[in-house]
Amino acid sequence: MNNNLVSMSHVFYRALRAVFSSKNVRLSLPCLLLAGCVTHAPKSAISHKQEDKWPQKQLADFLSTRCDDIWNLSGRDVESNPLFWLRGIDCAQRLAPAEARAQAAMLVDDTWQDAIKHGIVMADARITPVERRANVTRLDTYVINIPPQVRPVYQLWRDGQTLQLQLSEERFRYSKLQQSSDSEFDA
Numbered sequence: 001m002n003n004n005l006v007s008m009s010h011v012f013y014r015a016l017r018a019v020f021s022s023k024n025v026r027l028s029l030p031c032l033l034l035a036g037c038v039t040h041a042p043k044s045a046i047s048h049k050q051e052d053k054w055p056q057k058q059l060a061d062f063l064s065t066r067c068d069d070i071w072n073l074s075g076r077d078v079e080s081n082p083l084f085w086l087r088g089i090d091c092a093q094r095l096a097p098a099e100a101r102a103q104a105a106m107l108v109d110d111t112w113q114d115a116i117k118h119g120i121v122m123a124d125a126r127i128t129p130v131e132r133r134a135n136v137t138r139l140d141t142y143v144i145n146i147p148p149q150v151r152p153v154y155q156l157w158r159d160g161q162t163l164q165l166q167l168s169e170e171r172f173r174y175s176k177l178q179q180s181s182d183s184e185f186d187a
Contacts, residue, residue, distance in 0.1 A: 059083055067091035071103070071117055079113045080147040085120075089157060092120045100125035112142035116154065123161060129168040136161050 060077070062070065062084050070084075070091050078084050092100065104122045109115040119135040127135075136158060146154055 062087035067094060071107075071121075074113070080149055082150050082153045085116070085150055085153045085157075088117065089120055089153075093124050095121070095124065097124070097126040109138065112145040115139050115142050116146075119161075120157065123157075123164075129165055132161060132165055132168075136165070 059081050060083070062073075062081070065073070065087060067090075070088050073084065095103065100121050104118050104125065107114055107118045107121065109118040115138055119139050122131065122135055139154075139158065143151075143154075
């Protein structure tokens, strides 16, 4: 047998002796005495659970509103509700291009609300890049009047329109490049 092997009890004894050495006990004793002088247990800032904070004002949900009726709704509470505009975008995407153009023709865009409605309805009506750019430019004149709670939805929608414009410009450039390379290849 090998006498150099160390038994587990010996390792355990050495670990306990290191932890409870007289130096460690002497250093921890004042801390224990001071902790006993505290009249109440300290409260940790970390352990506090964050309480759910519900908004003071609940918004109406327009998900159950029929698409045929969505643009007939009006009023400050309706038009300052971002869920109304999201539902309007959803409904406009479901329209056929001819139906969207007919519906947009009935809208007069003299306020920011009407201008956004017109732009949303026309966005998926297979409009040309010139028409899309005109819609975005017209809406940019009303951006100051858009309520802050609607602005993020408007900005996301506008970014989508800008990306559509960039895509059409890239397609146009690609077709020009394709034509020029085809003509060079034929020559």
